[in-house]
Amino acid sequence: MLRPDPPPVERSPVLRQRGRTPIWLALSWRIGLALALIGVALAGHWFDRTGLRDNVDGSVSFVDVVYFTMITVTTVGYGDIVPVTDRARMFDTFVVTPVRLFVWLIFLGTAYDFLLKRVWERWRMRVLQNDLHGHIIVAGHGTSGTEAVAELIRRGNYRDKIVVIDPRADALDKAEGEGVVVLAGDATRNTTLEAVHVARASAMIVAAGRDDTSILIVLTARRLAATLPISVVIRSEDNEALATQAGANTVINPASFAGLLLAGSTSGPHLADYMMDLAGLHGAVSLHERAVAPHEIGKPLSAITTGMGLRVYRNEVRYGFWQPEVHVLETGDRIIEVVPSKTDQAPPPFRHRNR
Known part of the structure; x- marks a missing residue:
């Protein structure tokens, strides 16, 4: 029967807020922003409709303004309705053109986030899984x-x-x-x-x-x-x-290890220091396990040159450096040794980051 974990240490409450926006809300927000930008262009064209000329029937109605706005925002226009006054041309230059760019960015960003990105992530996940x-x-x-x-x-x-x-x-x-x-x-x-x-x-x-x-x-x-x-x-x-x-x-068991360090410090401060050195992230030495090398077979554990041999595992049985079994290393042995830490070496290159 599992015994319950020790009661957790009480900590001060931390404010947290869920930062992920629902998909429907993000999509609605983008659609609303695009419609608002188009509405700005539509309102400007309607209030300055006298600056437009319809080459088909000569009159500019509300339907013509809606048509001209949508065509101008999504493309560059067909030439059937054109701005003829300086004010209308400046409005198209400094208002409608930026609106067109922002609307296209919204459409492209939405397509990427809700379609291309998901397809890409699924494909990348399959590639990562196959490489594992x-x-x-x-x-x-x-x-x-x-x-x-x-x-x-x-x-x-x-x-x-x-x-x-x-x-x-x-x-x-x-x-x-x-x-x-x-x-x-x-x-x-x-x-x-x-x-x-x-x-x-x-x-x-x-x-x-x-x-x-x-x-x-x-x-x-x-x-x-x-x-x-x-x-x-x-x-x-x-x-x-x-x-x-x-x-x-x-x-x-972290608690047992901490107790071991504390007990060791009472009989000599350097014992705990060395154990922390072995276990620490940036210690000067570290424990290393490896298989016996072919040229080491038949030699004693003390003859290895890669580090200081401490223990040998043979057929799931462990032997210390003081026991006679380690005087002759055999095929299949696993060696536990203390080696200098390579703290001066840079970590492996940054190869993949899963987003």
């Missing part, structure tokens, strides 16, 4: 998810290989600003994870902010991808075992 292979999925872009994305980029992952799933628009806007691929949706649903091709991902990070939600996401992802490495953030220690049973490969 070996990507990393981050479910939740809160505090932990944000730090995870930043660390992934710093470690050399391309931004278009990181997919953030979150139902909150503000969280997705922040992730989008980092250049990663985003998807608005509920990661506990099969359709959402299938949309990001979870079965083709290389890893998944779950940081939903609630233990019950995070564990449900792990269950859903494990059902769709049996071998996918899944890391999850769990707040309550009592829920760690449930997350493991749900299929998480790695369970991280």
Whole structure:
């Protein structure tokens, strides 16, 4: 049974306002603006209709003014009705011509927003989905998810290989600003994870902010991808075992880690400093996991030159650097090492931004 999360810390209320305008309102506003501009041109032509000449019957009626206004606003006219006075010509030059430009901009912008843009976005989404292979999925872009994305980029992952799933628009806007691929949706649903091709991902990070939600996401992802490495953030220690049973490969408890740092600082201030260095975004050193290289097979862990070897995983069994099993590295071993951080290197290039 899931135990409830710890009660959240009370914060001062924050004013929020939904900024997205309904489609029907945006469309109505544009139509109204176009009609208002046409109305200005129509009124000017009507009040100065004596400055117009009808080459067909010689008289200018209201219908002629409406016809002339619409033709002039949408095209350049046919020549059957023309301005003949200086005032009428100046009105067409400095009022009707700008109105024509604004009306065309409104029409083109509306066509782009409500037709071309949607077709483009659907096509681009299909292209992005087809390109998703070996990507990393981050479910939740809160505090932990944000730090995870930043660390992934710093470690050399391309931004278009990181997919953030979150139902909150503000969280997705922040992730989008980092250049990663985003998807608005509920990661506990099969359709959402299938949309990001979870079965083709290389890893998944779950940081939903609630233990019950995070564990449900792990269950859903494990059902769709049996071998996918899944890391999850769990707040309550009592829920760690449930997350493991749900299929998480790695369970991280921020509170436990903070307690570890605090306890280490009592026996020596430099212990906590080094642990923070390993875990920090801009630390001088970092942990690195890799497969044993062919030229390292048969050699001891202490002989590797890429970093300082700490642990070897062999057939899902871990061996420390002090144990005799690491004196001879074997095919299939996974090495955990401490390497200098490449903080002086620039992050991967900005390749894709999903809008």
